[in-house]
Amino acid sequence: MTLNEYQEKAGETAVYPDRGNNLIYTTLGLCGETGEFAEKLKKHIRDKSVSHDDMIRELGDALWYISQCAFELGVPLDEVAEKNLEKLSKRKAEGKLKGDGDSRSTTAPTRGEVSA
Numbered sequence: 001m002t003l004n005e006y007q008e009k010a011g012e013t014a015v016y017p018d019r020g021n022n023l024i025y026t027t028l029g030l031c032g033e034t035g036e037f038a039e040k041l042k043k044h045i046r047d048k049s050v051s052h053d054d055m056i057r058e059l060g061d062a063l064w065y066i067s068q069c070a071f072e073l074g075v076p077l078d079e080v081a082e083k084n085l086e087k088l089s090k091r092k093a094e095g096k097l098k099g100d101g102d103s104r105s106t107t108a109p110t111r112g113e114v115s116a
């Protein structure tokens with residue numbers, strides 16, 4: 001199954017208000033599902049009560065919302081994946097895989113360099 005095929009199938013179960021013009025709804029859903037994924041991991045660390053399948057199901061819920069966010073943005077999920085890999089490949093080639101932020105500019109000041 002390709003990511004686009006997944007996105008199309010997932011769309012068959014997408015029932016929410018103003019579908020096709022509701023990025024807010026899908027973004028909030030994605031935040032909720034990633035929180036649920038983190039919660040499962042926390043419970044696993046605490047008392048080993050979460051199975052591997054539980055983790056996979058929550059990750060799938062997040063994937064569903066990612067696919068719907070892409071739909072709301074009007075882009076195929078394959079394109080999201082391809083652009084992400086392009087970005088990461090470029091960063092790797094430039095030696096910028098470490099750190100944080102979107103631009104990873106080598107000229108940006110570090111926290112210690114910024115004064116009030």
Ligand SMILES: [Mg+2]
Nearest residue numbers: 033036058061
């Ligand atoms: Mg869930």
